[in-house]
Amino acid sequence: MKKDRQDSLTGSSASKQMERRKFLVKTGGMLAAGAFGAVPLRGWAADPINIGALYPTTGSMAQIGTGCVAAAKLAVEMVNETGGIKSLGGAKLNLIVSDVQSDTTVTRTETDRLITGNKLSAIHGCYASALTLIASEVAERARVPLITGSSSDQLNKGRTYTFTPFARASQFARTQLQMAKLVSEQAKIAVIFENTAFGTSTSNGLRELAASEGVEIVMFEPYSAGFTDASPLINKVKASGANTLFSISYLNDLILIVRTVKQVGLKVAINGGSGGFVMPDFYKNVGAPAEGLQGVAHWNHDVSDDAHKVNIEFKKRTGEFAFEYAGGLVAQTFMLADALERAASADPKKVREALSTLDVSSGYAAMAPGGKVKFGPDGKNVYGRPVGVQWQNGDLASVFPKEDARAPLIKT
Amino acid sequence: MLETVVQAVINGLLIGGIYALVSIGVTLIFGVVKIVNFAQGEFVMIGMYISFYLATQFGMDPIVSLVITMPVLFAAGVLIQHFLIRRVLGPNDMPQIFLTFALSLLLLNLALMLFTANYRTVHTFYSDEAFHIGELNIPVAKLIAFVVAMFLSGALWVFLHTTDLGKAMRAASQNRDVAMLMGINPNRVFCVALGIALALAGAAGSLLMPFYSAYPFVGQVFVLMAFVAVVLGTLGNVIGALVASLMMGVAESLGIQFVGADSGLIVVFAMLLLTLAFKPTGLGGGRAR
Numbered sequence: 001m002k003k004d005r006q007d008s009l010t011g012s013s014a015s016k017q018m019e020r021r022k023f024l025v026k027t028g029g030m031l032a033a034g035a036f037g038a039v040p041l042r043g044w045a046a047d048p049i050n051i052g053a054l055y056p057t058t059g060s061m062a063q064i065g066t067g068c069v070a071a072a073k074l075a076v077e078m079v080n081e082t083g084g085i086k087s088l089g090g091a092k093l094n095l096i097v098s099d100v101q102s103d104t105t106v107t108r109t110e111t112d113r114l115i116t117g118n119k120l121s122a123i124h125g126c127y128a129s130a131l132t133l134i135a136s137e138v139a140e141r142a143r144v145p146l147i148t149g150s151s152s153d154q155l156n157k158g159r160t161y162t163f164t165p166f167a168r169a170s171q172f173a174r175t176q177l178q179m180a181k182l183v184s185e186q187a188k189i190a191v192i193f194e195n196t197a198f199g200t201s202t203s204n205g206l207r208e209l210a211a212s213e214g215v216e217i218v219m220f221e222p223y224s225a226g227f228t229d230a231s232p233l234i235n236k237v238k239a240s241g242a243n244t245l246f247s248i249s250y251l252n253d254l255i256l257i258v259r260t261v262k263q264v265g266l267k268v269a270i271n272g273g274s275g276g277f278v279m280p281d282f283y284k285n286v287g288a289p290a291e292g293l294q295g296v297a298h299w300n301h302d303v304s305d306d307a308h309k310v311n312i313e314f315k316k317r318t319g320e321f322a323f324e325y326a327g328g329l330v331a332q333t334f335m336l337a338d339a340l341e342r343a344a345s346a347d348p349k350k351v352r353e354a355l356s357t358l359d360v361s362s363g364y365a366a367m368a369p370g371g372k373v374k375f376g377p378d379g380k381n382v383y384g385r386p387v388g389v390q391w392q393n394g395d396l397a398s399v400f401p402k403e404d405a406r407a408p409l410i411k412t
Numbered sequence: 413m414l415e416t417v418v419q420a421v422i423n424g425l426l427i428g429g430i431y432a433l434v435s436i437g438v439t440l441i442f443g444v445v446k447i448v449n450f451a452q453g454e455f456v457m458i459g460m461y462i463s464f465y466l467a468t469q470f471g472m473d474p475i476v477s478l479v480i481t482m483p484v485l486f487a488a489g490v491l492i493q494h495f496l497i498r499r500v501l502g503p504n505d506m507p508q509i510f511l512t513f514a515l516s517l518l519l520l521n522l523a524l525m526l527f528t529a530n531y532r533t534v535h536t537f538y539s540d541e542a543f544h545i546g547e548l549n550i551p552v553a554k555l556i557a558f559v560v561a562m563f564l565s566g567a568l569w570v571f572l573h574t575t576d577l578g579k580a581m582r583a584a585s586q587n588r589d590v591a592m593l594m595g596i597n598p599n600r601v602f603c604v605a606l607g608i609a610l611a612l613a614g615a616a617g618s619l620l621m622p623f624y625s626a627y628p629f630v631g632q633v634f635v636l637m638a639f640v641a642v643v644l645g646t647l648g649n650v651i652g653a654l655v656a657s658l659m660m661g662v663a664e665s666l667g668i669q670f671v672g673a674d675s676g677l678i679v680v681f682a683m684l685l686l687t688l689a690f691k692p693t694g695l696g697g698g699r700a701r
Contacts (some may be wrong), residue, residue: 232664232668233673285531
């Protein structure tokens with residue numbers, strides 16, 4: 001008993017000694033640093049740099065939003081592991097995630113709250129164009145740069161703090177039409193689209209370009225999103241005599257449409273566009289009938305070796321391949337890191353300046369179809385282009401254009 | 413042209429069968445208990461998830477899993493009536509509306525928490541198959557769903573017209589106060605009504621599973637149609653709800669075919685407005701049967 005006490009006493013005096021030594025080291029260091037006047041006033045490491053992430057992690061888009069957040073975290077870890085922002089003393093990126101609940105009103109208040117409540121250097125978000133447009137308005141007013149993979153062309157109009165490193169919605173349409181020509185000499189296309197902003201703008205883009213691409217549109221039909229039965233619509237497609245079907249739809253409608261086409265035994269090539277179609281969940285839900293279906297994406301996991309590496313790590317964490325928005329998000333974080341490095345400041349206005357002069361053609365920041373990123377005055381990547389993809393053996397393969405193709409297009 | 417019309421009518425009837433199962437439940441609850449169950453769609457959703465998990469975990473066919481979803485939801489209906497709805501049955505409608513609406517929100521968000529917003533699909537060997545008759549095609553899964561839905565509706569009709577309990581339910585729906593004076597135990601009748609209504613919703617869920625994806629918001633798609641069918645077919649009228657559901661399915665399908673794919677619902681609602689304008693009590697003629 002007594003011996004124990006003795007031990008513990010010596011133990012505590014030993015630790016006291018340690019503390020004293022630590023104290024001396026620290027104060028000594030502080031004094032030395034003070035003498036040179038080089039260390040920032042607060043803390044030992046450089047202040048972390050706050051990056052806001054606005055994604056719908058609850059509500060109808062929760063599933064995709066959660067995937068985006070996983071990618072955002074991965075990207076920040078990747079930047080921090082390689083030493084953070086060196087020009088800012090190795091400052092680490094600090095991700096502040098905010099849930100915009102798949103709702104436009106919430107997006108407005110959450111973006112506002114995120115900006116006023118934190119000292120942010122930049123923001124990225126929000127997956128759905130409808131949400132991103134609102135977040136971008138708020139960010140513009142607060143003068144915080146926002147970088148996004150959302151494809152609405154609206155994001156490039158009258159904005160100075162918004163940057164879009166990937167292909168725009170209007171470019172998607174041309175790629176889809178060109179792919180249709182590859183499948184059939186005389187493409188007769190039926191376009192069905194949900195009657196929302198997303199569906200209407202994308203389909204109008206298709207209609208405007210069809211003539212110049214020499215493709216005939218034989219049916220052009222809006223439908224109400226969230227229907228119970230796709231049979232009447234497919235019945236109509238059948239009657240139109242189309243040999244290619246473009247469906248501009250979110251996931252559930254698209255699953256129903258593809259399954260119904262198979263049930264009816266209709267022989268058409270299907271181009272599912274982007275959005276829900278390029279998600280791992282699409283294949284899981286549709287199964288074998290998804291084989292050979294074509295689509296377009298602003299990013300795909302086979303576009304470069306770097307993308308491949310990101311994909312492997314993302315798969316390890318989530319069990320799914322890195323979908324376009326997730327992969328694009330990792331590239332965006334590296335673009336921000338590049339800008340911060342050159343700005344040597346966490347001030348959002350200086351970060352914006354640095355983003356506007358970004359010019360990369362290698363590394364994670366450049367992993368995009370085309371492999372180069374440089375922003376024009378409208379915040380658009382001047383090299384941005386979409387990649388045509390196809391479901392092959394349960395995986396999404398890049399098949400178009402030739403420079404980006406990693407597998408041959410299978411004609412079904 | 414004729415084939416297109418016939419095909420559109422077939423498509424409409426097949427989906428109308430599913431609307432019928434949901435709307436019969438809503439109308440039964442309204443007729444007997446005199447409350448509007450805003451959560452009816454969520455019970456379809458629960459039925460779908462039960463079938464989904466039975467299919468993926470135990471390899472049970474979604475149609476066969478009816479024998480589990482229906483009793484489970486029947487029990488849920490009895491419990492909900494006994495422990496929740498019974499307490500708010502009074503002269504004031506507001507608590508009842510809030511109760512079922514709250515139940516709907518609760519179930520929706522519970523589902524989001526437990527199952528996430530992911531779409532869940534079951535593949536059966538008949539999911540993507542269809543009978544081809546000339547140019548017409550009839551998807552197998554939808555045909556099975558329709559036949560079973562009609563069988564269940566028929567069974568309910570027989571139950572309501574031949575058994576004492578069924579007759580008591582009809583009596584309660586025609587005039588609750590007089591029925592009680594005649595010695596009918598209201599809570600027992602209400603419990604059974606809720607049970608049957610929810611069992612039908614569960615059945616709709618199981619029948620949908622081979623050709624539709626389950627997700628937390630799925631019920632809201634069907635419940636909207638159900639409410640229209642219930643009003644169209646006269647509130648509380650089971651046969652009316654059935655007929656109205658089938659009519660709506662066909663109207664929607666023809667609307668999509670000949671007016672426009674975003675006008676299917678417009679045709680349905682136009683039908684509702686016209687009915688309310690010229691026959692305000694609904695097609696069932698104002699009598700609860």
